Amino acid sequence: MDSTALSLSADLTLSSILIVLWLVRREDLYALLWGGGQILISLATLGGPVLALHSPSVRGLLMLCMVLGIAGYGFGTRHFCGLPLHWRRGALVLAVLTPAMLVLATLSPALGRNAAFLCLGGVLLWSALQLRRCDRAYHLLALLLLLRAMLNLSGPLLLWLNDSIAPILALGFLLKTASSLGLIHAVLRESQALFRATIDGQGNGFLIRNEAGEILAANDKFAQLIGRQHAQELLGRNINDIASGRSAAKAHEWFLRVTAAGAQIPLISEDEYIIRDGQRLPVELISSPCRIRGQLSVLTQILDISQRKQQEQALVQAANIDPVTGLFNRPALQRHLQTALILSGQSASACSVLLIDLDHFRRINDTLGHSVGDELLRLVGQRLRKLAGSEDVLARFGGDEFVIVSSQLDLAAAEETATRLAQRILDDLRDPFELPPFRVAMAASIGIALSPAHGTDPENLLRAADSGMYAAKDSGRGRLKVFEEAFNTLARDALLIDEALQHAIARNEFRLVYQPIVEARSRKLSKVEALIRWSTPRLGFVGPDRFIPIAEESGLIVEIGCWVLQEATRQARSWADEAAGPICVSVNVSAAQLVDPDFLLLLREFLARSGAAPDELEIELTERVLIDEADTVIRVIDAVNAMGIGVSLDDFGTGYSSLSYLTRFHLQTLKIDRAFVNGIERSERNLALVRAIIAMGHSLGMKIVAEGVETEEQARMLTELGCEYLQGYLISRPVPAAEIRR
Numbered sequence: 001m002d003s004t005a006l007s008l009s010a011d012l013t014l015s016s017i018l019i020v021l022w023l024v025r026r027e028d029l030y031a032l033l034w035g036g037g038q039i040l041i042s043l044a045t046l047g048g049p050v051l052a053l054h055s056p057s058v059r060g061l062l063m064l065c066m067v068l069g070i071a072g073y074g075f076g077t078r079h080f081c082g083l084p085l086h087w088r089r090g091a092l093v094l095a096v097l098t099p100a101m102l103v104l105a106t107l108s109p110a111l112g113r114n115a116a117f118l119c120l121g122g123v124l125l126w127s128a129l130q131l132r133r134c135d136r137a138y139h140l141l142a143l144l145l146l147l148r149a150m151l152n153l154s155g156p157l158l159l160w161l162n163d164s165i166a167p168i169l170a171l172g173f174l175l176k177t178a179s180s181l182g183l184i185h186a187v188l189r190e191s192q193a194l195f196r197a198t199i200d201g202q203g204n205g206f207l208i209r210n211e212a213g214e215i216l217a218a219n220d221k222f223a224q225l226i227g228r229q230h231a232q233e234l235l236g237r238n239i240n241d242i243a244s245g246r247s248a249a250k251a252h253e254w255f256l257r258v259t260a261a262g263a264q265i266p267l268i269s270e271d272e273y274i275i276r277d278g279q280r281l282p283v284e285l286i287s288s289p290c291r292i293r294g295q296l297s298v299l300t301q302i303l304d305i306s307q308r309k310q311q312e313q314a315l316v317q318a319a320n321i322d323p324v325t326g327l328f329n330r331p332a333l334q335r336h337l338q339t340a341l342i343l344s345g346q347s348a349s350a351c352s353v354l355l356i357d358l359d360h361f362r363r364i365n366d367t368l369g370h371s372v373g374d375e376l377l378r379l380v381g382q383r384l385r386k387l388a389g390s391e392d393v394l395a396r397f398g399g400d401e402f403v404i405v406s407s408q409l410d411l412a413a414a415e416e417t418a419t420r421l422a423q424r425i426l427d428d429l430r431d432p433f434e435l436p437p438f439r440v441a442m443a444a445s446i447g448i449a450l451s452p453a454h455g456t457d458p459e460n461l462l463r464a465a466d467s468g469m470y471a472a473k474d475s476g477r478g479r480l481k482v483f484e485e486a487f488n489t490l491a492r493d494a495l496l497i498d499e500a501l502q503h504a505i506a507r508n509e510f511r512l513v514y515q516p517i518v519e520a521r522s523r524k525l526s527k528v529e530a531l532i533r534w535s536t537p538r539l540g541f542v543g544p545d546r547f548i549p550i551a552e553e554s555g556l557i558v559e560i561g562c563w564v565l566q567e568a569t570r571q572a573r574s575w576a577d578e579a580a581g582p583i584c585v586s587v588n589v590s591a592a593q594l595v596d597p598d599f600l601l602l603l604r605e606f607l608a609r610s611g612a613a614p615d616e617l618e619i620e621l622t623e624r625v626l627i628d629e630a631d632t633v634i635r636v637i638d639a640v641n642a643m644g645i646g647v648s649l650d651d652f653g654t655g656y657s658s659l660s661y662l663t664r665f666h667l668q669t670l671k672i673d674r675a676f677v678n679g680i681e682r683s684e685r686n687l688a689l690v691r692a693i694i695a696m697g698h699s700l701g702m703k704i705v706a707e708g709v710e711t712e713e714q715a716r717m718l719t720e721l722g723c724e725y726l727q728g729y730l731i732s733r734p735v736p737a738a739e740i741r742r
Contacts, residue, residue, distance in 0.1 A: 029079050037072025040065040041120065060102045066116045067098050070123050077127040081134045121150070205283075205302030210295045211255055213238040217292070222302055225283070227275040258298050259289040270305070282309045322396040324374050325381035333395035333403055337458040340393065340407035341451055350414035351451040354404040354422055355465035356384070358429075359443040359477045361400035366630065372435055379433050380442065387424055403465070414450050415482060422446045422480040445472035446480040454483045497550050500536050505563050509536050512567050513734040517586070517705060517727045520719040527584035527618065529727065530568045531734050532560070552590060561593040562602055569610040569617060571737050576616060580741055586618040586648060591625040595632045600639050607643075614644030618669070622650050626665060634664060641666050648705070652693060662700060670697040674708020674728070681713045694722050 044066035071094055078084070097119075104115050205222030209215050215238070218231040226242060228234060234242065240251050258267045266288045273281045284303040291297065320332035328336065337353070344351040358380065365373040377400065384402055388394050393405040409417055425446065432439040447468025449455065454464040464483040472481040504510055514528035535541045551557040568585045576582035593599060607614060619640060626633055626649070637647050648669035649662070672693050680686045690706075697704045706718045709728030718726065 029076075033072045033076030033079060037069045037076060040069030040072065042069075044069060044116070063101050063104075063116065064098065066120070067094065067101050070116075070119050073120075073127065074123045077123075077130050081130045083130070125150075204304070206300070207234075207239070207302065208290065208292055208297050208299050209239050209255075210292070210297045211252075211259075213240045213251060213255075215239055216295075216297060225275070225281065225302060225304055226273055255298060258287045259296055263289075265289070282306050325378050325396045327381050327385075327402070328393065328395035330395065330397055333393065333397065333405070334458050336393040336395075337405050337461070340405050341456060341458065341461070344407050344409075344451060345456070347408055348411070349407070350409040350411045350453075351461075352406045352409060352414055352418035352421075353449045353451075353461050353465045354406075354418060354425070355397065355447045355449075355462070355469045356402040356404070356422075356425060357445050357447075357469050357473070358400040359445055359473070361442075364440065368435070368438060368440075372438070375435055376433055376440060376442070379435075380429070383428055384425065387421065387428060401469075403462070415448075418448045418450065419480060419482065422448055426478065426480065443478035445469050445477050447472060448480060448482045450482070493546075494550055496539060497542060497547050498554050498556075500539055500542075501547060501551055501554070501556050501560075504534060504536065505559065507536075510534055510560070510563060511736075512564065512571070513736055514571075514585070514740055515727060515734040516732045516740065517725050518731050520706075520715070520723050520726050523726075523731075525583065525740075526725055527586055528740060529586045529620070529734075530564060530571075530588075532564055552592065555592065557590045558593050558596050561590055564588075565603065566606045566610075569606045569612040572616040573610045573612040574737070575740075576612065578741070582613070582616050583740065584616055584618055584646070586620050588650065589619045589621060589625070591622075591633075594621065594625060594636055599636065600643075603640070603645070604643070615646070618646040618648055620648045620650040620671070623652065626662075630664070637665055637667070649702075651707070652697075662696075667700070667702055669705055669725075670700075670702045671705040671707050671727075672723070677706050677708045677714060677718070677728070678710075680717055681711070687717070690718070691721055698722065 044062045078086075101115060101119075205219065205225045207215055207218040207222050214236060215234045218234045220229075220231050223229060223231045223234055254269065257263060258265075266286045269285050269287070271283050271285055273283055275281050282305050284305045286301040286303070287298050288300075289296065290299045320328060322329045337351075340351050343349075361373070361376075364376055377396070381394070381396065381402070384394055384404065388404050389406060391407070393403075393407075395403045395405075397403045404421070406418065406421070426444060429442045429444050432441045447465040447470070449461050449464035449468060451461050455461040468481040468483040471484075472479045475481065511533050512530050513533055514530055516525055517527045517529060518524060519526050532544060533541075534544075534547055548557070551560055565587055568587045572583065572585045606612075607617070621633075621637075640647055646668045647666070648671060649665075649667050650671045651673040652670050670693070672690060676686050676689050676693070678686075680690055694704050703724045704722070705725040705727055706714075706723045707727050709715050709718065709726045709730045711730060714728075715726055715730060
């Protein structure tokens with residue numbers, strides 16, 4: 001093969017490579033323009049002599065190839081350097097240049113050839129200058145094009161000196177080949193630069209690894225994720241050695257999953273990288289198979305999902321953890337209790353549930369504030385955590401209630417184990433809690449239920465523990481009670497009472513009786529206390545101590561209280577119409593009724609409807625009412641006083657009010673609870689307490705009523721102590737309205 005054929009073959013081969021690169025990535029139009037241009041130039045400069053064609057038409061065709069090739073070279077350089085292509089302007093130049101070149105080629109082959117050399121040299125020179133400005137990485141390519149341009153520009157002179165100088169032809173061949181290779185390198189470098197810019201520009205890590213785990217490519221973001229500075233540090237390293245928390249076998253299994261035939265691509269999975277300082281970094285991997293230098297590899301995008309995991313953990317925390325105490329919440333308790341029951345069932349063992357209710361916790365919230373209450377709940381939770389076993393489940397059940405679940409207990413000793421733990425809790429809670437500037441001692445009522453004895457599912461077991469807890473409260477609080485079936489009977493009775501209460505007013509089942517209150521010295525009737533009684537065909541007589549708490553719990557107490565007020569005002573008006581004159585009626589008002597928005601409006605309405613005078617009515621409040629919703633109660637009491645209605649404090653001494661606390665309320669009467677009056681003649685302690693209560697009441701300008709007076713000795717002592725009024729069985733039992741005057 002002669003030199004011409006060799007040169008043409010080399011040009012065609014290298015130009016074809018450029019065209020193939022364009023086919024791989026169509027955005028690289030410069031590869032097509034350079035490759036196509038070089039092929040046309042090679043055909044024009046080398047094709048003629050090879051084919052030995054000398055006809056004018058063939059020379060014209062070859063000149064057209066030359067012109068188009070030169071244009072392709074120029075447009076390719078413009079596109080590569082990011083310059084606008086100006087197709088219309090280029091077409092206009094070609095429209096002028098092509099006919100001129102064709103005429104020259106037709107008239108004189110030598111003249112046409114020289115003109116072609118000059119045009120090509122000019123375009124190569126311009127391309128060299130543009131590439132030199134474009135990027136320092138292309139300075140060598142620019143130099144090769146510059147030398148090639150100089151060779152072409154001096155071509156006519158060299159050919160005139162000697163048309164067949166072998167060294168010049170060889171130099172031209174070498175420059176042309178080297179510049180073509182340079183163009184190929186430039187195209188490949190631009191593709192690689194674009195690829196690198198793409199992966200480096202992502203906010204996520206990126207790597208390519210082969211089957212052995214060797215890192216073939218990576219970006220700086222991935223390097224930074226695992227505690228390195230630059231991706232260059234990672235190339236050639238094994239990913240399993242520097243980052244992944246997986247074993248080599250697990251990592252290889254993952255690789256096979258990604259590259260398996262028919263695998264769902266991309267494969268999305270999660271991993272945990274152990275980075276340089278030993279920290280664990282949760283990541284999401286988005287992986288696809290690829291081939292790098294013939295090796296089956298995996299291209300992976302790595303997303304740092306630590307923030308997402310924290311958010312997920314926060315959601316789990318919110319769904320399972322009580323925010324105040326840090327203990328499990330009720331839904332989490334239900335799941336753990338279900339698991340504990342399953343384990344106990346499988347091992348033929350017992351499971352215990354302790355339901356712990358803090359006694360009088362609401363008073364802490366109302367008097368010291370909810371922030372102090374929350375801190376107290378947190379401290380209680382800490383103490384319970386120390387007392388409970390390491391395998392026990394501890395949860396805040398809601399409000400001031402906690403639950404401890406112990407599983408896999410010995411069947412024979414389960415009750416003893418549970419009661420021992422409950423007693424330790426009761427004893428521990430009595431030690432005051434430090435809530436600066438306060439020290440608060442707590443008591444609790446604890447209900448205990450055991451599985452399988454009291455139930456084998458969470459709902460029944462918790463219900464049994466709840467019944468035990470209420471039984472502990474009913475027996476005096478600060479105690480523990482193991483569930484008994486009788487508790488269910490009480491609960492069922494409560495349901496029956498609640499159901500019957502719904503219709504008691506409509507069926508006219510309530511009635512009022514009245515207990516006289518007399519002046520201590522003269523024993524003259526001063527006023528009466530209205531007391532409700534209830535009798536129903538289905539349940540018979542139901543005492544107030546049974547149905548009032550149920551009515552308070554269900555909210556019916558407001559409706560019942562309104563009925564009592566309406567009936568009491570009607571009766572007060574009836575007595576006022578008698579010749580003997582009016583009698584003041586004292587009516588107990590519950591906390592729920594007092595803070596009801598319509599209370600004052602209804603009170604005015606009942607007085608107006610009955611015609612009773614305001615001084616013929618008095619309302620009685622317990623200490624608990626004063627503590628609950630204190631600000632609202634003060635406002636209502638002031639409004640009641642403004643209407644001319646008296647306000648009395650009932651059962652004083654059984655609550656938590658102090659002298660300073662009572663000064664906030666405008667009360668006219670204070671009633672000493674029967675518990676202090678009982679045994680006053682025998683107990684120095686009771687006598688001292690009654691004396692102190694009377695003195696305190698008088699210091700606040702209140703009249704004193706002693707409840708539960710049953711003997712003359714008690715009446716005498718109370719009168720001597722300065723008590724103004726007496727009430728009790730010594731005076732009279734509660735009687736119907738018709739018997740009050742007798």
